[in-house]
Amino acid sequence: MSRLHVLRRLSRCAFAALAGVSAVLSALPAHAEIQVTDVLGRQVTLAQPAERVALGFYFEDYIAITGPSAIDRLAAVSLNYWKGYRPLQYEAYLRRFPQLAGLADFGDADSGTLSAEKIIATKPDVAILSAGQFDYLGAAASAIEAAGIPLVVVDYNAQTVARHVASTLVIGRVMGTEDRARELAENYEAMMADTERRVASAAPATKPVVYVELGQKGPAETGNSYGKGMWAGVIDKAGGLNIAAGKVGNWGPLAPEYVLSSRPDFVFLTGSEWQSMPNALLMGFDIDRGTTLERLAAYLSRPGWKDLPAIEGGHLYAVYHGGVRSLVDYVYLRYIAKALHPTAFEDVDPRAELVSYYRRFLPIEPKGTFMLRLPDGAAQ
The missing domain is CATH 3.40.50.1980 (Nitrogenase molybdenum iron protein domain)
Incomplete structure (x- = not known):
């Protein structure tokens, strides 16, 4: 058999093999559903x-x-x-x-x-x-x-x-992106489990009494509180006694007289980037600490507020309203839980946890004011 004949035969065999592979590949889906x-x-x-x-x-x-x-x-x-x-x-x-x-x-x-x-x-x-x-x-x-x-x-x-x-x-x-999803899910589960464990370990004889108010309207007008869900859910998980529970549905304003008579140990005002609202408690991205402090301190002008246990004890706080119902909401839960149970959360730094989450999972930095306590002494 001539060398040319051999080469032609090999070429036909190679072509047949390639054709067979091509037929198999074409029969397969381009990707799995x-x-x-x-x-x-x-x-x-x-x-x-x-x-x-x-x-x-x-x-x-x-x-x-x-x-x-x-x-x-x-x-x-x-x-x-x-x-x-x-x-x-x-x-x-x-x-x-x-x-x-x-x-x-x-x-x-x-x-x-x-x-x-x-x-x-x-x-x-x-x-x-x-x-x-x-x-x-x-x-x-x-x-x-x-x-x-x-x-x-x-x-x-x-x-x-x-x-x-x-x-x-x-x-x-x-x-x-299932690997990222699993990492985020595991992170959330771990942080929530750790928070639950710490709250359970605190176990005070009586739950601290908590009042939460949406800070959109400023001190001259009472904003919504939360009877269930939203911030009410956060207070429950943090081990607080929410004065709005059973008084409003999902949300609604509480009577100022009721707030005073409830004698809350802790008051949390929620703020956000409500720049179109002239009296709102401003918080969030690109809001400086001084602006938030000034708006928060204005609530001390409300009748009777300076005599509340929360104010006398230096427990007036501002938290970012956009901080709930997300994969990073555990940070705000831990901030509130640390306020209520400082010993159980002594080694927890929620601000640092917020920064860490963004560095690990998001392409921007959380520059602004997201959680803040009115400095002791500002209530006098």
């Missing part, structure tokens, strides 16, 4: 990790879970829930990621503009919505899925460890 069960127990299928996301809520949690590619993979957001409610937080991310300015806005439930049609128009690979947003859409949510867009529901508002962990793992699965 992603099966996920969201927090409502809904079975959702994605063709692959999402590259275009319509995100309704929990912006920092999504960024922490998704990692460095998080912003580039956003197609649309419910803008008012970010830029409207946490404007300086949004600005901090906008400075770092200017492309945020170009994201589509699909509306929000509070203004009645949240729209399935707007979500569909952005052509995302997935829509990640809160449980409240899903409920708001009602039957219209099915239109999103009918358009071929998987819809996944997550829920940090429930303020339970189980829902926090489940929501985190769901986002990680959808985004293909």
